[in-house]
Amino acid sequence: MSESVLKTLVIYTATLVIAVALASVLILIPAYVHYGEIHIPGSYNALYLSKYSPYKTIVVEIDYQPGMEPTPKTIEALQQQIEMYSGKEVLVYLDQDIEDDEVPAVIYGYDIIKITSMLQEQNRDYRTGWFGGNITLYILYLDTIWQQEDQDYSNRMHAASTKPYSVGVTYAADSIIIFKGSLPQNDMETTILLHELGHVWGFGHTNESSNIMNAEFEVYRNGPSPDDVVETWYPKDFSPAQKEELARLHETMHILALFN
Ligand SMILES: [Zn+2]
Known part of the structure; x- marks a missing residue:
């Protein structure tokens, strides 16, 4: 191989490497952040928790339907837990943004995605910056029932079926719904x-x-009346093993969960 051919090859290789590196930073990572925001619960875990995360502030936005406001105790616990494991500043914004007529009385199966995308579009004020800005967590407090399975329940409005209702769901990397009316x-x-x-x-x-x-804590009653509540005690903290995992995530350098 002549020297000039070798030189050309080296230049081409170097250009390619630089191009791929630039693409990763400018296209791949933001695209991933954007994708995770929509799709994958857990994929932001280290972005939230790692001390190497580019985000220093976590903005928690809680939008609720009239009467569904979270209790101060719950907000305090949420803020305290996030601060403790992330080491970041946590700002919580509460808004009674959701109108009753925006939310159907019952949501079936995967309609949840369609309905919550719409609610986010209309009401979400804070979004995660693509490197720079803040990382956000969006929580909806709704007065609706979510029937996870697309089955036909008779008396579905009155919980006469023994099928459980969900009281909470995480449906994206940064989005939670609490069905407060179902608690x-x-x-x-x-x-x-x-x-x-x-x-x-x-x-x-x-x-x-x-x-x-x-x-099982998502299963809350086996019938329509408050006497049918099946759980009377609820854990209020993560287990020692889970706490260890959260501490590990705080130390991790792998801020993108590409291989989860
Ligand atoms: Zn769960």
Whole structure:
């Protein structure tokens, strides 16, 4: 191989490497951040928690329907938990933005995605910057019932079926819904919100009844009356193993969960 050919090859290779590096920074990472925002619970976990995250402030926006406002105790617990594990400044904004006529009385199956995208479009004020700005968490407090399965329930409005309703859901990297009208007891609210925060931080469900990530806490009654409440005690904190994982995420340098 002649020297000039080799030189050309080196120049082409170097150009290619630089182009790929630039594309990763300018296109790939912002695209990922944008994609995660829409699709993947847990994919922002290290962006929220890592001390190497480019974001120094977490903005929590809570929009609620009239009468569905979170309790001060729950807001305090949320803020305290996020501050503790992220080491970042946490700003919480509360807005009674959601009008009753924006939300159907019952939401079925995957309609939840369509309806909440619309609610976000109309009401969300803070969004995550694509490197720079703040990272945001969006929480909706709704007065509706979410029937996860597309089945035909008779008496569906009155919980006569033994099918459980969900009291909370995390449906994107940065978006939570609390179905406050479905909560059987007020003291469950903090537990449900921290459970959903656990999903935002990448936790799946466990089967231990005393664990905050137990899915059973999303099942709240087996009939229509308050006497049918099946849980009377709710965990209010993460387990030691989960706390360890959150501390690990704080130390992690892998701020994009590309291989989750
Ligand atoms: Zn869950």
